[in-house]
Amino acid sequence: MxxxxxxxxxxxxxxxxxxxxxxxxxxxxxxxxxxxxxxxxxxxxxxxxxxxxxxxxxxxxxxxxxxxxxxxxxxxxxxxxxxxxxxxxxxxxxxxxxxxxxxxxxxxxxxxxxxxxxxxxxxxxxxxxxxxxxxxxxxxxxxxxxxxxxxxxxxxxxxxxxxxxxxxxxxxxxxxxxxxxxxxxxxxxxxxxxxxxxxxxxxxxKPISHIIQTVSRITVSNLKERLPMRGTGDELDGLAQTFNQMIERLDQAYQKLSQFSVDVAHELRTPVTSLIGEIEVALSRESLPKEYRTVLSSNLEELTRLMSLVNNLLFLSKNENPEQVKDRKTIELNEIAHDIAELFKPVAEETNVTLSTDILPIPIYISGDKWRIEQLISNLLDNAIRYNRPGGSVIVSLNQNERYAELIVRDTGVGISEEEQAKIFDRFYRADPSRSWNSGGFGLGLNIVKSAVEDYSGTISVDSQLGKGSTFTIKLPLQSHFRSSILKP
The missing domain is CATH 3.30.450.20 (PAS domain)
Known part of the structure; x- marks a missing residue:
C-alpha cells in the first residue's frame, strides 16, 4: 500500500x-x-x-x-x-x-x-x-x-x-x-x-504510494511526466510540487546536455568526414611513400573509430527523443533478423567464427522503427563476433509465443563475469577498457540495445559464464492485431 x-x-x-x-x-x-x-x-x-x-x-x-x-x-x-x-x-x-x-x-x-x-x-x-x-x-x-x-x-x-x-x-x-x-x-x-x-x-x-509509483515510472525518456496535485494544499501537495520543480530542472539540464552532445557530434562529424575523405584520396595515390601510407592508414583507422563514436552518440540522442520513440510502424522482425545475420556472415568468416540462424519460418510482426531494430541486432552480433574465439560460433534464434517475439543471440566467446553482468548495459562501460578500445568498442553498443528494448516495452537479459560464452535474450511485444495468427503457417 x-x-x-x-x-x-x-x-x-x-x-x-x-x-x-x-x-x-x-x-x-x-x-x-x-x-x-x-x-x-x-x-x-x-x-x-x-x-x-x-x-x-x-x-x-x-x-x-x-x-x-x-x-x-x-x-x-x-x-x-x-x-x-x-x-x-x-x-x-x-x-x-x-x-x-x-x-x-x-x-x-x-x-x-x-x-x-x-x-x-x-x-x-x-x-x-x-x-x-x-x-x-x-x-x-x-x-x-x-x-x-x-x-x-x-x-x-x-x-x-x-x-x-x-x-x-x-x-x-x-x-x-x-x-x-x-x-x-x-x-x-x-x-x-x-x-x-x-x-x-x-x-x-495512499497519496505517498501514488507518488512512489509515479516517481518509479519517471526515467530519462519521460522527464515530462509530473506528479499529480490533489489541490488540498497540504504537505503532500507541497512534496509533489517540490518534486515536480526538481524534475523540471533536471529535464531542462538534461535537454541542454543532450543538445550539447548532439551539437558536439554534429560539429565533429563534418571535419571527421572531411578528414576521412582526404585520407582516402591520399591513400589512393600509388606514388604515396610507404612511411606516409602507414601513418595515414593508422589515422584513417582511428578516424573511422571516432566516426563510429559520433554516429553512436547521434543514435542515442535520437533514441532519447520522445517524438522519435513514438514514430513506430509495423515491421517484420524475422526478415530483419535474417538480413542482418546474412550481412554479418562475411565478418564472422574473417575471424573464423561460424554464424548460423534458427528463425521461425513465419512472419513475426512487431511495432517499432526498422532502423533501431537493425541497429539493435547489429550491436548484438557485432559483440558476439568481436569477443568470440577462433573456431567459435554464434547462433541467432527467433521465436514467438502468445505475447512476445523472442530474439536470442548465443555465442561461445570469452563470457562475462557475474559481477560485470549488472554493469554491461551502462553507457560507456567496458569490462576491459584496453581490449574494448583495441577492438573498436566504446561501451555504447549494449546501452543502445537496452534503450531500444525498453522504449518498445520489452525486456533484455543475459546469461553468461567466463570461458563458455554468453546468451542475450530479448523479448519484444507482438503487434496486437497479429497475435491471433501465432503458429499458423
Missing part, C-alpha cells in the same frame, strides 16, 4: 504505516485509560456524595425523633431497629446513641464503632463534623463505613451523640465491577484502535 511490491512484501513493521498505527493505537489506549480513570473518580465521588446526602437526611429525621422521645429509650430502640431493617433491603445502615463520655447507650446490632485497647470510643468520632470514612475490623471481615456524628441538644442541654453509618460494600462492589468491565473491554478497544490506526495510516499514506 505504501510503495512498490517489494516494500509491500517486505518487513511491514519497519514501515511508516506500521509506526503510525502503533502510535495511534497507543495514544488511543492512553486516552481510554485516562478517561476511564477520570470516570472512576467521578463515579466514586458521586456515589459517596449520594451516601453523605442520604445520611444527612436520615440523621435529621432520626435526630428529631430522638429529641421528641428522649425519655423513652425502648421506643427509640424499636424505631432504630425498624429504620435499620427497612433500609437493609438496599444498604446496610448502622445506628448508635452515645453519652457524653462515648459510652454506648443504644446501637443497632450490626454497629461496631472503632475503639481503642481500653474499649473506649475514639474521641475523634464524637465531634460534630462532616461524614468520615472508617475501616472497621471485626472477627469475620474488614469493611469500610461512612459515619456521620451529630450532637443532640434540647434547650442548650446536651442529650447525647447520634451516629449513623452506611456500609460501602455495595459501592465498593460497583466500583470493582466498573474496573473489571474496563479491563474486559480493553483488548477490544486495543484491537479497534489497531484497525482504526491501520485504516487511517493506509488512507493518509
Amino acid at each position: 505504501f510503495s512498490k511490491k517489494s516494500l509491500v512484501k517486505g518487513i511491514w513493521f519497519k514501515s511508516i504505516g506500521w509506526k503510525l498505527t502503533l502510535w495511534y493505537a497507543s495514544l488511543f489506549m492512553l486516552s481510554i485509560l485516562l478517561i476511564s480513570f477520570f470516570l472512576y473518580q467521578r463515579l466514586e465521588f458521586q456515589l459517596h456524595q449520594e451516601v453523605d446526602l442520604f445520611l444527612a437526611d436520615e440523621m435529621n429525621e432520626f435526630r428529631q425523633f430522638v429529641i421528641e422521645h428522649q425519655d423513652n429509650l425502648p421506643l427509640i430502640e424499636r424505631q432504630m431497629q425498624r429504620e435499620s431493617a427497612a433500609i437493609r433491603k438496599h444498604y446496610q445502615m448502622y445506628y448508635g446513641i452515645l453519652d457524653a463520655k462515648g459510652k454506648t447507650i443504644l446501637q443497632s446490632s450490626e454497629f461496631h464503632l472503632p475503639v481503642s485497647k481500653s474499649r473506649s470510643v475514639d474521641s475523634s468520632i464524637l465531634v460534630d463534623s462532616d461524614v468520615k470514612e472508617y475501616e472497621i475490623n471485626d472477627e469475620k471481615d474488614t469493611y469500610v463505613v461512612r459515619i456521620a456524628t451529630r450532637s443532640i441538644q434540647s434547650q442548650n442541654d446536651f442529650i447525647c451523640y447520634l451516629q449513623m453509618g452506611m456500609n460501602l460494600a455495595r459501592i465498593e462492589k460497583t466500583l470493582s465491577n466498573y474496573c473489571k468491565n474496563i479491563l474486559l473491554i480493553s483488548p477490544m478497544f486495543f484491537i479497534l484502535s489497531l484497525a482504526g490506526g491501520l485504516f487511517l495510516a493506509r488512507r493518509n499514506l
Whole structure:
C-alpha cells in the first residue's frame, strides 16, 4: 500500500504505516485509560456524595425523633431497629446513641464503632463534623463505613451523640465491577484502535504510494511526466510540487546536455568526414611513400573509430527523443533478423567464427522503427563476433509465443563475469577498457540495445559464464492485431 511490491512484501513493521498505527493505537489506549480513570473518580465521588446526602437526611429525621422521645429509650430502640431493617433491603445502615463520655447507650446490632485497647470510643468520632470514612475490623471481615456524628441538644442541654453509618460494600462492589468491565473491554478497544490506526495510516499514506509509483515510472525518456496535485494544499501537495520543480530542472539540464552532445557530434562529424575523405584520396595515390601510407592508414583507422563514436552518440540522442520513440510502424522482425545475420556472415568468416540462424519460418510482426531494430541486432552480433574465439560460433534464434517475439543471440566467446553482468548495459562501460578500445568498442553498443528494448516495452537479459560464452535474450511485444495468427503457417 505504501510503495512498490517489494516494500509491500517486505518487513511491514519497519514501515511508516506500521509506526503510525502503533502510535495511534497507543495514544488511543492512553486516552481510554485516562478517561476511564477520570470516570472512576467521578463515579466514586458521586456515589459517596449520594451516601453523605442520604445520611444527612436520615440523621435529621432520626435526630428529631430522638429529641421528641428522649425519655423513652425502648421506643427509640424499636424505631432504630425498624429504620435499620427497612433500609437493609438496599444498604446496610448502622445506628448508635452515645453519652457524653462515648459510652454506648443504644446501637443497632450490626454497629461496631472503632475503639481503642481500653474499649473506649475514639474521641475523634464524637465531634460534630462532616461524614468520615472508617475501616472497621471485626472477627469475620474488614469493611469500610461512612459515619456521620451529630450532637443532640434540647434547650442548650446536651442529650447525647447520634451516629449513623452506611456500609460501602455495595459501592465498593460497583466500583470493582466498573474496573473489571474496563479491563474486559480493553483488548477490544486495543484491537479497534489497531484497525482504526491501520485504516487511517493506509488512507493518509495512499497519496505517498501514488507518488512512489509515479516517481518509479519517471526515467530519462519521460522527464515530462509530473506528479499529480490533489489541490488540498497540504504537505503532500507541497512534496509533489517540490518534486515536480526538481524534475523540471533536471529535464531542462538534461535537454541542454543532450543538445550539447548532439551539437558536439554534429560539429565533429563534418571535419571527421572531411578528414576521412582526404585520407582516402591520399591513400589512393600509388606514388604515396610507404612511411606516409602507414601513418595515414593508422589515422584513417582511428578516424573511422571516432566516426563510429559520433554516429553512436547521434543514435542515442535520437533514441532519447520522445517524438522519435513514438514514430513506430509495423515491421517484420524475422526478415530483419535474417538480413542482418546474412550481412554479418562475411565478418564472422574473417575471424573464423561460424554464424548460423534458427528463425521461425513465419512472419513475426512487431511495432517499432526498422532502423533501431537493425541497429539493435547489429550491436548484438557485432559483440558476439568481436569477443568470440577462433573456431567459435554464434547462433541467432527467433521465436514467438502468445505475447512476445523472442530474439536470442548465443555465442561461445570469452563470457562475462557475474559481477560485470549488472554493469554491461551502462553507457560507456567496458569490462576491459584496453581490449574494448583495441577492438573498436566504446561501451555504447549494449546501452543502445537496452534503450531500444525498453522504449518498445520489452525486456533484455543475459546469461553468461567466463570461458563458455554468453546468451542475450530479448523479448519484444507482438503487434496486437497479429497475435491471433501465432503458429499458423
